[in-house]
Amino acid sequence: MAQELNKHNAEKIQGPDAIPVQLTINGKAQAFQLEPRVTLLDALRNHSTQTGAKEVCDRATCGACTVLLDGVPVYACMLLAIEAQGREITTVEGLAPDGKLTKVQEEFIACDGLQCGYCTPGFVLTVSALLAKNPKPSETDVRKACSGNLCRCGSYPRVVEAALKAAGVATASKCEVLTNV
Numbered sequence: 001m002a003q004e005l006n007k008h009n010a011e012k013i014q015g016p017d018a019i020p021v022q023l024t025i026n027g028k029a030q031a032f033q034l035e036p037r038v039t040l041l042d043a044l045r046n047h048s049t050q051t052g053a054k055e056v057c058d059r060a061t062c063g064a065c066t067v068l069l070d071g072v073p074v075y076a077c078m079l080l081a082i083e084a085q086g087r088e089i090t091t092v093e094g095l096a097p098d099g100k101l102t103k104v105q106e107e108f109i110a111c112d113g114l115q116c117g118y119c120t121p122g123f124v125l126t127v128s129a130l131l132a133k134n135p136k137p138s139e140t141d142v143r144k145a146c147s148g149n150l151c152r153c154g155s156y157p158r159v160v161e162a163a164l165k166a167a168g169v170a171t172a173s174k175c176e177v178l179t180n181v
Ligand code: FES
Pocket: 054, 055, 056, 057, 058, 059, 060, 061, 062, 063, 064, 065, 066, 075, 076, 077, 078
């Protein structure tokens, strides 16, 4: 019995050496050789050309590494690449594959919803996922959806404004939004 259990456990172990990993990134299947310990964020940034997801905290506190997994925002730093196999991974590059920006991206630019821009890919993906699920969100909905994304430059009022404008929802002036932060 113990022998069988040991055999079963031994068969399930992968690594520590690199193993074949198949990821579907922005609609394209790609093959990698990765150690099983490699996070999805490191796979994207160090082994593919999709570097839109940013590494800031690397410990699930900032949201700079946000990507969509089957349309749902996740922290790519908290997921192993091998766990993302068989799922649709969308990075910010996948929103405008032909260079035509989405409404959300256009409004981030129009509303000046960024300063250094390091947090921006994460916010854009989070807002895009929100609008796909809830096309007419309230300001509160936007703030809740973005609660896992931090902006150290403090661009929140303009991010919220960009999200609401992208949804075609009337917004308060920037000054009024600012007083609600
Ligand atoms: S880098 Fe992943 S949450 Fe900060």
